[in-house]
Amino acid sequence: MxxxxxxxxxxxxxxxxxxxxxxxxxxxxxxxxxxxxxxxxxxxxxxxxxxxxxxxxxxxxxxxxxxxxxxxxxxxxxxxxxxxxxxxxxxxxxxxxxxxxxxxxxxxxxxxxxxxxxxxxxxxxxxxxxxxxxxxxxxxxxxxxxxVGSGVLGSATGMDKTAMKQLFAAAGLPQTPHVNLLRSEWKSDAKRCIKRIEKKLTYPVFVKPANLGSSVGISKVHDRSELAPAMDLAASFDRKLIIEQGVGGPGAKPRELEVAVLGNDSPEASVVGEIVPGAEFYDYNAKYHSDASIPIIPAQLSKSESKEIREMAIAAFRACDCAGLARVDFLMEPAFKNKKGRESKSARIYLNEINTMPGFTSISMYPKLWEATGVPYSQLIDRLIALATERHKEKQQTTFTRV
Structure with a gap:
């Protein structure tokens, strides 16, 4: 005993x-x-x-x-x-x-x-x-x-699409043409704003609040008649607005590709996934209130395309000084075919945005991408908690006072 x-x-x-x-x-x-x-x-x-x-x-x-x-x-x-x-x-x-x-x-x-x-x-x-x-x-x-997740800078730049795009540009990452406007500019002189948009971009365009996610406040604008309501909607959510050139042109949808990134100073990229939206684009309803959108994991891409996208995802993660986790979204031009039905040129890939705290349900793309890469949901939670403690310990090496 x-x-x-x-x-x-x-x-x-x-x-x-x-x-x-x-x-x-x-x-x-x-x-x-x-x-x-x-x-x-x-x-x-x-x-x-x-x-x-x-x-x-x-x-x-x-x-x-x-x-x-x-x-x-x-x-x-x-x-x-x-x-x-x-x-x-x-x-x-x-x-x-x-x-x-x-x-x-x-x-x-x-x-x-x-x-x-x-x-x-x-x-x-x-x-x-x-x-x-x-x-x-x-x-x-x-x-x-x-x-868990990015620090102050990484989180702020990952949320503010205007700041994010400036960092992407500095890193030499390909993006679609875009126009940045303030709500006050739109309210004071809408005609001037429309001229500025139409001078740089061609329809269709996407109008977005700069600081928001989950496609809240985003509109696809096909012509001038739809522009003002879209601007008003975006302006109701943020003082900064961003208008982006649509990829693919009228009647042609781009492929919407996503990569999950995990890590701190040595981030890793998951396999590439694709979302086939059940709507004209992957808006809020298509993401959370519809079963019509179809995830394809892994996306059907060539080895070189997949490698390029994964490398760009890590470059975007580092450009914004992210940590822990992020989902990086891309747009790929629809394939161009010649008269014989063969692809006439390789499709261009554009970096769309980074999301520093993506949806985290068991059926969200971020966990599903890692599951397909060999990291199940519960293990992913473990990894993120470990990364958080690792990053906090690393910060303890920093001296904040002179004494």
């Missing part, structure tokens, strides 16, 4: 404590619902034998919730949680924008203490504004906590 007790004590000493992982979801973004879907999938698949998981929700009104209230949000309860007194039973988290920076690291309060002090890693499954744009990443940096 004494031997068994001694052995039990030895086992207890050598057992590795679980990593405490906060899954952060929701937010004040137009992609709030997408975030809930991603988080639900991660919470279902994360290995509970390795991690102690803490769900943390943010309502559309910006209120932070944990424990039971976060689960209510995940289940689709959109009502704001009631305000509660700060005591041991507190489950509501408040961020005071007027608080000084010294209090920033303790803003993530949960029950008896600070989440920033008690969590090992945060997985911010936040898509779009206030979650994927560097704002929440700045809070994590102030709190000195490891987190």
């Amino acid at each position: 004494a031997k068994q007790t001694k052995k039990a004590k030895q086992t207890k000493k050598t057992s590795t404590p679980k990593l405490r992982v906060g899954i952060l979801f929701g937010g004040r973004s137009g992609e709030h619902e997408v975030s809930l879907l991603s988080a639900a999938s991660i919470l279902k698949s994360i290995d509970s034998t390795k991690y102690e998981v803490i769900p943390i929700g943010i309502t559309k009104q910006g209120q932070w919730l944990s424990s039971g209230d976060a689960q209510h949000l995940l289940a689709g309860d959109t009502k704001p949680a009631p305000t509660r007194k700060k005591n041991a039973a507190t489950k509501s988290i408040t961020l005071n924008a007027s608080a000084d920076l010294a209090q920033g690291s303790t803003a993530l309060a949960q029950q008896n203490g600070s989440l920033a002090q008690s969590l090992d890693v945060i997985f911010p499954v936040l898509h779009g504004t206030f979650g994927e744009d560097g704002t929440i990443q700045g809070l994590f940096e102030l709190a000195d906590i490891a987190y």
Whole structure:
């Protein structure tokens, strides 16, 4: 009996404590619902034998919730949680924008203490504004906590399409012609803006808010009559607008190709996948509310085409100083055929954009691409958490003071 007790004590000493992982979801973004879907999938698949998981929700009104209230949000309860007194039973988290920076690291309060002090890693499954744009990443940096995904710069440039395209251009990556405009320019002189667009681009064009994802606020414009409504829609979502030249020309759809990237300083690229949209282009409804879109993994490409696209994906990842994960999207010209029905020239490939926190449901393209590359969903979560802790440890080598 004494031997068994001694052995039990030895086992207890050598057992590795679980990593405490906060899954952060929701937010004040137009992609709030997408975030809930991603988080639900991660919470279902994360290995509970390795991690102690803490769900943390943010309502559309910006209120932070944990424990039971976060689960209510995940289940689709959109009502704001009631305000509660700060005591041991507190489950509501408040961020005071007027608080000084010294209090920033303790803003993530949960029950008896600070989440920033008690969590090992945060997985911010936040898509779009206030979650994927560097704002929440700045809070994590102030709190000195490891987190999944790109840092402040990578997240910000990955969200702002105008800044992103400037970095792509500096890296020599091929892009479609585009025009950048401000909402104030459009509001003050729409005719001048239209002339500027039509001088540089030919229809069809795509009008987008510069800072958003999941195709929210995006319109395909076939002629001038459709331009103003598309501009107004995009302007309702952001002060910066981007108008891009369509690939393929009238009546010809480009191929929509995607690559998943994983890693920090030595990123890897997945196989190339293709989406055949169930609509005229891969818009919000086609992504999340339709079964008509068809994913093809791997995409039917030549070895040289696949290699070129994967190399461009890693180059785009590095150009934006990304970390952890990203999905890189491409457009490929439709094949041009001669009178005999043979392809007359190789199709051009254009880098479209990078998404630093792509959809993460089990059927989203990012996990599916890695599954096809040999990394199953649960292992992918493990890799991302490991990359987050690795990056945080690497940062500890940096000296921030002179003393």
